[in-house]
Each structure stands twice: as C-alpha cells, then as structure tokens.
Amino acid sequence: MIKLKLYNTLSRELENFESIHPNKVGIYVCGPTVYGAPHLGHVRGPIVFDVLRRLLDSLNYKVRFVKNITDVGHLVGDADEGEDKLQKQAKIEQIEPMEIAQIYTDMYNNVMDKMNILRPSIEPKASGHIIEQIELIQEIIEKGYAYHVNGSVYFDVDSYNKKYPYGELSGRIIEDLVAGAATQNRTLDGQEEKRNPHDFALWKKASPEHLMQWTSPWGKGFPGWHIECSAMSVKYLGKHFDIHGGGMDLLFPHHECEIAQCKASNDVNPANYWIHHNMVTINGQKMAKSLNNGIKVEELFDGNHDLLSRGFSPEVLRFSVLQAHYRSTLDFSEDALIAAEKGLKRLEFAESLLDKLEAKSNNTTTVTDLDESIEKALLDDLNTPIVIAQLFELARRINLVNDGNEEFSSQTIEQAKSIFKKYFRGILGIKPLSSESSDMLNQVIEFLINIRKTAKMEKNYPLSDQIRIYLQSIGIELMDSKEGTNWKFN
Numbered sequence: 001m002i003k004l005k006l007y008n009t010l011s012r013e014l015e016n017f018e019s020i021h022p023n024k025v026g027i028y029v030c031g032p033t034v035y036g037a038p039h040l041g042h043v044r045g046p047i048v049f050d051v052l053r054r055l056l057d058s059l060n061y062k063v064r065f066v067k068n069i070t071d072v073g074h075l076v077g078d079a080d081e082g083e084d085k086l087q088k089q090a091k092i093e094q095i096e097p098m099e100i101a102q103i104y105t106d107m108y109n110n111v112m113d114k115m116n117i118l119r120p121s122i123e124p125k126a127s128g129h130i131i132e133q134i135e136l137i138q139e140i141i142e143k144g145y146a147y148h149v150n151g152s153v154y155f156d157v158d159s160y161n162k163k164y165p166y167g168e169l170s171g172r173i174i175e176d177l178v179a180g181a182a183t184q185n186r187t188l189d190g191q192e193e194k195r196n197p198h199d200f201a202l203w204k205k206a207s208p209e210h211l212m213q214w215t216s217p218w219g220k221g222f223p224g225w226h227i228e229c230s231a232m233s234v235k236y237l238g239k240h241f242d243i244h245g246g247g248m249d250l251l252f253p254h255h256e257c258e259i260a261q262c263k264a265s266n267d268v269n270p271a272n273y274w275i276h277h278n279m280v281t282i283n284g285q286k287m288a289k290s291l292n293n294g295i296k297v298e299e300l301f302d303g304n305h306d307l308l309s310r311g312f313s314p315e316v317l318r319f320s321v322l323q324a325h326y327r328s329t330l331d332f333s334e335d336a337l338i339a340a341e342k343g344l345k346r347l348e349f350a351e352s353l354l355d356k357l358e359a360k361s362n363n364t365t366t367v368t369d370l371d372e373s374i375e376k377a378l379l380d381d382l383n384t385p386i387v388i389a390q391l392f393e394l395a396r397r398i399n400l401v402n403d404g405n406e407e408f409s410s411q412t413i414e415q416a417k418s419i420f421k422k423y424f425r426g427i428l429g430i431k432p433l434s435s436e437s438s439d440m441l442n443q444v445i446e447f448l449i450n451i452r453k454t455a456k457m458e459k460n461y462p463l464s465d466q467i468r469i470y471l472q473s474i475g476i477e478l479m480d481s482k483e484g485t486n487w488k489f490n
C-alpha cells in the first residue's frame with residue numbers, strides 16, 4: 001500500500017506520514033482573527049486542511065481537528081504594536097469587542113458551512129483560555145526564557161537561542177533579525193522595554209481605557225498573539241501532536257514563536273509536521289486595500305464587486321481552489337472562475353450519465369487505472385490538480401461510452417460511480433451544484449402535480465389543464481401513466 005506523503009516545512013522535505021498514536025491524528029490549524037467579514041484570502045487554508053482531514057478520515061484515522069478563534073491579542077501591526085484588531089473594530093461599530101467576535105465568528109462559520117467545510121472537533125477561543133495562557137507564560141519565566149518588565153512579559157530570544165535554534169522553521173537567523181530590528185522605529189510601543197528588539201510579547205500591560213483586559217500575576221493586561229496557539233494546541237492535543245497547519249504568511253513570526261514557546265516550556269517541538277499553504281492573488285496581484293481587490297466571500301457568491309460581473313456558487317469556489325496545488329500560489333480571476341464552473345458542470349454531467357449507461361459484457365473499457373492514479377495523487381502531498389485532471393479523463397471516457405464509441409461493463413459503471421462518490425464528493429468535498437435550488441424545484445413541481453391530481457379527481461379540468469399548460473410554458477413536461485405522473489425538462 002502506498003503511504004501518505006506530506007511536505008514538512010520543518011525539514012523542507014516530502015516525508016512519509018506516521019502518526020504518533022496508531023490510527024489517531026491530532027491537527028491544529030490557526031483560525032481567523034474575527035474582526036471583519038471573510039475574504040478570498042481566508043478560504044484557501046480551510047479548504048486545503050478540510051481535504052487533508054477528509055483524506056485522513058478515509059485512511060481510517062480518527063482525526064481530532066482543532067481550529068482556534070482569535071478574539072483577543074492580535075494587534076493591528078501583526079506584532080507587538082498597535083491597537084487590538086477587535087477593539088479597533090468595536091470602536092468603529094460602537095459595540096462590545098465580544099459582540100464583534102460573535103458577529104464575525106458566525107459570519108465566518110456560515111461561509112465555511114456553505115463551502116462544505118467540516119466544523120472543527122474543537123474550536124477554542126483565545127479569550128476563553130486566558131488562565132492556560134498565563135500558566136504557560138509563568139512556566140516559560142520559571143525556565144528562564146522570559147522576563148517581566150513594567151507589567152508586560154517578553155520572550156527572551158537570546159537566552160532561548162543558547163539552547164534551541166531560534167528560526168528552525170522559517171530559516172531566519174538571529175543576525176538577520178537583529179539587523180532588521182535595528183532599522184525599526186525604536187519608539188514603537190514596548191520596544192524600549194525589551195532586552196532585545198527581536199524579543200516578542202507574551203503578555204502586555206493594558207492601559208485603563210483598553211477594553212479587553214484580565215488580572216494576571218503581572219497586573220492587568222492581555223496576552224500576546226502567539227501564546228494562545230501554544231496554550232490551546234497543547235491543552236487539546238497534548239505537548240506533542242501530529243500536524244500543525246496554516247498559511248505561509250504565519251510561518252514567521254507566528255509559528256516560529258509558537259515553536260519557541262512550546263520548546264521553552266515542554267522541551268519539544270509541538271508538532272511533527274508543519275504544513276503551510278501558499279497565498280492567493282487576485283488577477284495576478286496581491287490583495288491590498290489600495291487596489292480595492294479584497295473580494296469578500298459573500299461578494300463572490302452574489303457577484304457584488306467591481307471585479308465581478310456575476311456571482312459564483314460556493315461549490316465553484318471550492319473546486320477552483322483545489323485546481324491548484326496547495327503549495328503553489330493561487331490566482332483568482334473571473335475567467336478562472338468561469339472555467340472552473342464549466343469544468344465542474346462537465347464532471348457533474350458525466351456523473352449523471354452513469355445512471356443511464358447500458359452495461360455491456362464484451363471488449364469493455366476500464367477505469368481501474370484512474371481509481372489508482374487518483375489515490376496516488378492524493379497521497380502524494382495532496383496533489384488535487386492531478387486528481388481533478390484524472391476526473392476529467394473519467395468524464396471523457398464516460399462521454400465516449402454514452403456516444404456509443406466505447407463500452408463499460410456493469411462493474412466498471414459501479415467503479416466509476418464509486419470514484420465520483422469517494423473522491424469527487426467525499427474527499428474533495430464538492431457538493432452537487434446548487435443542489436438546494438434543484439431540491440426546492442423538485443418539491444414545488446411535486447406539489448403542483450398533487451394539486452392537479454386532486455383537481456382531476458374533483459373533475460376540475462380547467463384547473464388541471466391550467467397547471468399542465470403553465471408548466472409546459474416554462475419548459476416542464478408532465479407525463480401521465482398508470483403509476484402516476486412524472487416530469488422532465490423539455
């Protein structure tokens with residue numbers, strides 16, 4: 001049997017995946033900072049790690065999938081300076097920071113549901129784990145890798161680096177960091193308190209007007225951004241778990257700091273495999289406020305954005321994300337989305353033909369090679385573009401059979417159905433296109449058929465004719481037989 005291989009950022013190599021405990025996998029993925037509506041930059045990670053989770057499920061692992069919600073401590077500058085992102089938004093919207101967190105957590109999860117992303121096994125919030133974070137900071141101080149200054153606590157990178165290599169994940173070395181920090185503005189908030197400019201905050205003293213603050217051994221304050229992920233991953237997955245995931249933008253400083261915090265307190269890198277997905281661009285450009293190209297996910301669904309002439313369904317979005325390998329950059333454009341939609345419809349159509357094909361028993365074409373190559377591609381570091389290419393090849397063969405140019409045995413038809421079910425619907429997680437609206441249409445037509453049946457029984461022929469003629473006028477034909485009434489598109 002072929003083994004699952006994953007690219008580990010830590011070793012910079014493709015490695016065979018081995019779980020720490022037999023048949024169990026613990027995954028921690030850095031979740032959203034909930035202060036705004038999710039945009040296209042937020043969808044790739046969840047889709048990629050959802051496919052990984054579904055793949056591990058299919059390999060009979062019991063997966064515990066933890067994804068946090070950052071609702072405190074993530075500052076506007078993405079480092080130790082600036083205002084808390086939620087607090088800033090709360091002031092703009094003039095509501096409580098926790099209301100901001102609730103509104104945008106709900107919005108985020110709503111978008112995740114639409115894209116058929118399985119909810120995490122555990123979804124811990126930073127604000128609900130202040131005690132765990134304080135305890136972890138205390139441990140790091142006791143071990144000698146952090147220091148307290150004037151109500152704030154900083155991680156002592158130099159003293160850590162004497163025992164552990166700081167920068168092992170990102171490949172950055174202390175000398176570079178020192179040079180980089182020297183060019184920074186030394187008057188930035190808290191910089192003058194640090195022993196070294198590359199030290200980072202574990203706990204920050206809060207000014208009286210700061211909205212979110214808690215009592216700690218160092219006075220009133222709030223946690224740094226990196227400490228929550230160390231505290232919560234260890235709490236729910238143990239000191240040493242299997243997979244830690246996130247975007248490449250989190251590699252440094254966030255994940256580097258997570259490793260340092262965990263090693264400083266537990267003497268072990270928290271995760272065996274560090275998996276990072278690449279970033280997204282819009283029409284070939286990075287997303288930026290000045291370019292007005294930050295498309296929100298809901299805007300993509302309803303087409304309400306200057307860069308779009310119409311909306312695209314969540315299935316199309318999910319499919320288009322999986323058309324690129326997760327370690328390559330992914331470019332969104334309207335043309336790419338239209339192409340993805342066409343491709344998706346082609347696959348769905350081929351899938352629907354399988355119910356109508358007539359099985360033959362001689363000289364039939366097989367699909368076993370595709371079954372094998374799809375599994376192989378998935379196990380090869382989640383190579384979803386190859387999986388999709390093989391699904392298109394399957395669709396091509398189905399069309400040949402449908403056109404009478406080739407033949408399938410009944411066994412092959414069943415195998416083709418199971419490929420769609422297991423890989424296309426199951427692991428890639430693509431729901432039928434607008435299944436909701438076609439379900440509703442079905443129900444409405446069935447309802448009209450029942451009214452017509454009652455009308456006929458009551459000899460109300462004008463009404464029964466009216467229903468039939470109306471449906472015909474919108475392209476739906478009713479077919480009466482002894483068994484009842486069926487319908488089809490005309």
Ligand SMILES: [Zn+2]
Nearest residue numbers: 030031229254
């Ligand atoms: Zn994190």
